[in-house]
Amino acid sequence: MNDARQNPLLPLELKSVALTIGGRPLLSGLNLKVTTPGVTTILGHNGAGKSLLLRLLHGLGTADTGTITWGRQSVAATAVKARQAMVFQQPILLRRSVAANLDYVLQLPHARPILSRKQLLNLASLSAVASQPARTLSGGEQQRLAFVRALATGPDIMFLDEPTANLDPDATQWIEDLIKNARAKSIKIFLVTHDIGQARRLSQDVIFLNKGRIEEHTDAASFFHRPKSAYSQQFVNGVLPASPQSAQ
Amino acid sequence: MQDFRQSFSHAAQLIADLDPTLIEIVLLSLKVSLTATLLACVIGMPLGALLATRRFFGKWLVSVVLNTLMGMPPVVLGLLFYMVLSASGPLGWLQLLYTPGAMIIVQTFLVLPIVTALTKQIIEDAWSEYQPLLQSLRVGKWGSAQTLLWDMRTSLLTVALAGFARAISEVGAVIVVGGNINHLTRVMTTAIALETSKGELALALALGMILLLIALTVNALVFSTRQRVTV
């Protein structure tokens, strides 16, 4: 409904993507096609490979085998990378003021800002602390700054790696509003989260990763009502996986 | 004992009177060492940043050489530049030997390894944190080096001060290529060495006090910037 503008980087396609580091297969046999706009959520246990997958999708690091394409262009193409932005699991803020963090990105040669610094500060409700060193912000404020800074380049794709981990419900609400706002601007979002409620609230479709493999990729409604694989069923229902100790 | 007390009061008198000889020596010292430190920072800081952020074949060798040069005795460096700058040396035609220019060059090379190695260390730490972000933002190698240098500027100020402290306090290099010529290449440390050997302690003491004061100021500056490098 809101995607009047066709996202030039869709569809995303992965063909037999695999990544092995130090003899450990961390991602393997990934085949995937994402055509829908909105929020695609990546779920899975700690160490499942979610952050690694996001990095590969963003072209930070390359897969050992297989191909990743965005709108039929290679993930390595400059035109693709310049239109993506990432918010890292640990926010990386420059040792500068809040405003200078935004200016830094707004002035990049490939930036196509749609919002001014003032608008971005307003959006994140950080106007009052604009001149404060970014690293002295609270955790929630840092996440908000990292988010609007990623938004500042005017991306078509945003990768969000657990943007609300460690945040209280209010701060989480803030970030979710920012996500909805970005979605309304027809920015495609890839979200990693451990918050099932959040995934239910925001997702268009869900990718369930398990030990470096895609267990399931379906639209959100089916995933949460009738997950196909046993693993995703347990995950959705909040069943803890059998630990080695309890198995004995 | 009487002699020493006399020397001290004479030294204090020299400082209080702003004795022209004393001032001339102090100003030349500052000029040579500040210029050398500045040059070393202009070359060494970008170099250190590039060493920290780029991977290339033989990088470890560069690090080992740098760290070795950091501890190089100034007099050996002086000897090296004496040979290069002497009339029969490769750069003899510049006729720089026994001029302040030669002293600036030799001190630049004395400070350069310190500035480069310390910068590399500081930038490496920041780079390991910034790398994913700068890669994600498509900031190139030079842009990344620039960003890191700017963001670490308070730490880098202490590097510059450490380099200056090394330059202003060394004797060996400047005496060999400068020759300690009165009114031309005589700086604080070389003057102290000469005056002391002549038994004329007043000027030596006065210069020593000023040198101490400079060292004190530099350390106070380092200390106060360290306090601010928390964020």
Ligand SMILES: Nc1ncnc2c1ncn2[C@@H]1O[C@H](COP(=O)(O)OP(=O)(O)OP(=O)(O)O)[C@@H](O)[C@H]1O
């Ligand atoms: N550079 C690397 N070298 C070796 N192993 C790595 C590297 N990066 C990630 N791994 C391993 O890959 C696996 C997946 O890591 P990843 O960070 O993608 O997990 P994740 O699904 O994001 O987990 P979490 O929910 O805890 O963030 C982990 O076992 C991790 O130890």
Ligand SMILES: [Mg+2]
């Ligand atoms: Mg992760």
